[in-house]
Amino acid sequence: MQHYKSLLVASTLLVNGLAVSSLTNAATVEFWTAQTQSDRLQTIELLASTFEALNDGVTVKVVAVDENEMATQMAAAVAAGTTPQLIEVNSEIIMSLGEEGIIDTKAHQDVVSSIGKSRFHKGALTTLTSPSDEYYGLPYHGWIQGIWYRKDWFDEKGLAAPNTWENIETAAKALTDKANNQYGILVGTKQDSYTEQVFTQLALSNNANEFDAKGNLIFNSPATLETIKYYKDLAQYNPPGPQNWRARDYYLQGKMAMFFYSTYIMDDLSLAEVAKGSLSSENFAELSGGTFDPELVKNTAFAPIISHKSAASYGTLSGLVALKTKDSADTEATKNFIEFMYDPASYITFLHMAPGGMNPMLKGIAEDPAYLDDSNGVFKLYGADKMKQIVSGFDNIRSFSVVQGKTFPASGAIFAKSVIPRMIYDVTIEGKDPQAALDDAEKEMKTIIAQ
Amino acid sequence: MASSILIKNEARLGLKMVAPAIGIIGLLVIYPILFNIYLSFFDVQLNGTKTFVGLDNYSDLLGNPRYYHSIGVSVIYLLGTVIGTTVLGLAAAVLMNQEFHFRNIARGLILLPYFAPVISVVFGWQFIFDPVNGIYNHVVVDVLHLTDTRENLIGNPDSALFVVILFDIWKHFPIAYLLLLAKLQSVPKDLYEAAAIDGQNAWGRFWHVTLPELKFVIATVVLLRIIWNLNRFEDVYLLAPNVETLPIFTYYQAFAGIVDQGGAAAISVIQLLVLVGLIWLYVRKVLKW
Incomplete structure (x- = not known):
């Protein structure tokens, strides 16, 4: 089953004609995810191996960190000089990390430009925007x-x-x-x-x-x-x-x-x-x-x-956050990995880990037939209309950190x-x-x- | 003349021999303590930027009422666990020093709670005391009908501290038992015989022979338990995170969310001073070592 999925993801990517850059330099992307359940980790590992197979010389190391421990672990890693390249965590923690000067906002800007700003749900992107209009993170999935x-x-x-x-x-x-x-x-x-x-x-x-x-x-x-x-x-x-x-x-x-x-x-x-x-x-x-x-x-x-x-x-979202690294090859690989994670084939594989719980932050994904056909049949059980209605909520979710379009x-x-x-x-x-x-x-x- | 050269050489050799130990202690103990004291005067950002703030970290801490509350909780926790484990350990040691069938198996079984991993026994206790599905409430409410309200003994702040103390006594009395039993086995039999001839009953023999013989081991147990439990974090945090002993308070204050390294350093400097002071007082005044 896992192999079948892996093949599916890989072949879809190739069919899509995604420009896969083959980096010659050895680069590492250490990816901390807040998804600690073993079945979810397996899926993320699968995506990581697929990316590795498509990019020579890049190693993606997936590490599971409990969401409540993320800020503490980050502090320890930064202090020890072992900062990961990429983390996935909720927006509140992203915004508090943003003030610590360790986030690579330039990488985020590049990814947003490459994917297209208008493809993100507006409210979601605003939630992760700093007061000086930088992206502290990239919205990846969210719940209501x-x-x-x-x-x-x-x-x-x-x-x-x-x-x-x-x-x-x-x-x-x-x-x-x-x-x-x-x-x-x-x-x-x-x-x-x-x-x-x-x-x-x-x-x-x-x-x-x-x-x-x-x-x-x-x-x-x-x-x-x-x-x-x-x-x-x-x-x-x-x-x-x-x-x-x-x-x-x-x-x-x-x-x-x-x-x-x-x-x-x-x-x-x-x-x-x-x-x-x-x-x-x-x-x-x-x-x-x-x-x-x-x-x-x-x-x-x-x-x-x-x-x-x-x-x-009320809802909240989790985002991908690229952190400052000393090695430009690592930064480049991280950006490629993020774009890979937003590619419909891998994106839907990720979101299907928790159908209904993880909702897409890019427009159009929710209507994708592949998205609506999850293996547990959750969307069939609840109906496509209800799903579309839930996802549309991300254009105007409310929270304490956003007041009238300004983030605090x-x-x-x-x-x-x-x-x-x-x-x-x-x-x-x-x-x-x-x-x-x-x-x-x-x-x-x-x-x-x-x- | 020759002997003084010999003494000098010997001293030099001695220095060389202890140098690695001093180096390691300096690197792993002295340096962190000094760096910690240094950090306590700064506001430290994650990327390493430090801003000198003088005594602000200390005044923030000493002006926080929760700090004093956690000191109170820690004192109760220390008293309860230190006395509890020592007394239970002593009782178990005296019992296991008697001859009876299957004594060796019993001696081994007593050690089990100490060997079991904290996280697994904590989950066990949480399942037992779960307010809705736990066996404790099932027995007390549904089977014995002692009361008709279900209690969350681990969650309720009034009882949580006592559950945590009970847990620690249960988990750690075997180490007290182990140390005391080892000493008990070396107490000469003729001391007891002499006491018996002097007309002492079992209680008298315990009071006049066993206790004096055990004095220093008991003192060691108490000292170790104070040091361990003043810094005990994992048992308390995993079982009942709302019991704010000093280490838990430190965690919430300094390590929850973005780490406040300066504040954390200030707390640990004070805690170090308190611990050193306590131990000095205990060793000098109580034990008179």
């Missing part, structure tokens, strides 16, 4: 977050879809039954990035922001305070104790009514479907299909937009220091007063901005 919920449970109790603050809280309360180990909702309460992602969507729907368009810190506002209080209300319908995205397993086990999650879950849900199909065959008559509810895909609905004072859709890299640094997750943890788990927690968070943000 929303609330996934048990439509059958909602219908049974006559509850409205969780797309407004009132609807969410009403449903969370109605569907919590702690005595029977059933929980109404999952919001992040641990000190990690999931918590910030959930909070951001709710805050944006309440018109709360970190910065105004002039770049003033406006985080300590009545709107933010109101969001924190609301968040605390929701957290009482959470599974006990501090939680992060891993608690989505409780949903797959039928013990939770709704949870904030990205489009990545589409893959997991449909895998449940696939598992059910394979396990219920005659060969495995004694197996019941584990704890997977066979109807789960059908009974799950998605509310991507949350409205309160305004409608907010300080927001990335605040993200990297987990200021908001700690604030939420303090309020929801430690029982700290919301205003006091907000004041402390603001103080920390000011310290970070001052640096």
Whole structure:
């Protein structure tokens, strides 16, 4: 299968007539990816070997680094003089690295010129643009977050879809039954990035922001305070104790009514479907299909937009970042590798690692028949229209770091220091007063901005 | 005359012999400490640019209430784990010093928690205490009906510190046990016989013979445990990252996100001073070595 894929990628590239530069110099591209799962790594290794086969003398070394460790590992590597040539990581970390003077923005400019600026989704490219109009990274894939919920449970109790603050809280309360180990909702309460992602969507729907368009810190506002209080209300319908995205397993086990999650879950849900199909065959008559509810895909609905004072859709993207190297052959090889990764054949192979979760940042890919034909059949399950609708969201995604088309890299640094997750943890788990927690968070943000 | 040349030569040879050791210690211990002190006065960027900031890193740290909170947590953690492992290790050592069937197997089994990789036992504990699916809640709530609220013992900050202490005692008492048992086996039998003749019962023999004989080993165990646990990171961070002992605080403060090398250096300078001070106090005043 792997060989077949490899051949497919290679031959498609050749048929496309992609100008493959055969470098004579030995060059190395050390590529750090945030995709740590072994099956995804295999796919990336496959792409790397294909690139190696097409480019004599170039070695691509794939290293998996956990997303939460990426900034720390980078710091260690830079200090040790072993900086990788290329990393793939989320936009917040990219923006905070951008301020450290280690990114090769020139290489990014070259790649954008070569691919064509207009082919990128505008909002996506803006997210990674520095205040002085340089590209800190190149958008590669992204996801949209929303609330996934048990439509059958909602219908049974006559509850409205969780797309407004009132609807969410009403449903969370109605569907919590702690005595029977059933929980109404999952919001992040641990000190990690999931918590910030959930909070951001709710805050944006309440018109709360970190910065105004002039770049003033406006985080300590009545709107933010109101969001924190609301968040605390929701957290009482959470599974006990501090939680992060891993608690989505409780949903797959039928013990939770709704949870904030990205489009990545589409893959997991449909895998449940696939598992059910394979396990219920005659060969495995004694197996019941584990704890997977066979109807789960059908009974799950998605509310991507949350409205309160305004409608907010939230998503984030990961980008490729070329780092400054001393060796010009390495830089050249890195640029070629990036362009190779954007070639439809390899790009689609990459995106298919998590159909629905990894959405293309180049226009036209989502309509490509090859893209819509993933091996797990996820897109068939959800339908091509829904996919197109999700991807179009990347023209206008909202986040704390972009206000009216201007980016504020300080927001990335605040993200990297987990200021908001700690604030939420303090309020929801430690029982700290919301205003006091907000004041402390603001103080920390000011310290970070001052640096 | 001749003897003084001999002494000089011997001294020179001695210097040559210790020179490699001094070199290695200088390179791996003294130099990092000095460089660390130097860094603590700077704001360091990832690309190596340093800006002198004077005592700013120290004043930021000492003005942070979370720093003092983490000192408090560390003190409780140290007291709990050091006393716990020493007492449990001592009890296990005394027990295993008795004659009984399968003693050798039992002696080996006791060491298991110490040998098991941290990450695997941490996952084991997390599965046991999982609030929704864990066996602890299943037994307490569904089987024994002791309470009807499920608890997240590892996540809840009120209980997390105690779970972490329990975990450390369970994981590390075997090393205390090992050291104490080795010493116990060398205590002469006639001391116990003499004590018995003097009319001491089992408790008296323990108090007047075993403990004095073990004094220095116990002191060593306590000293090692203090040094290890003041710097203990992986067990606590993996099991309950919300228990902010000093090393965890340092991690969040300096290493989470973009590394603040100057700030981290300042914290570790203070931590080094505290550790050196503690050990000096302990060795000089408590042990009177």
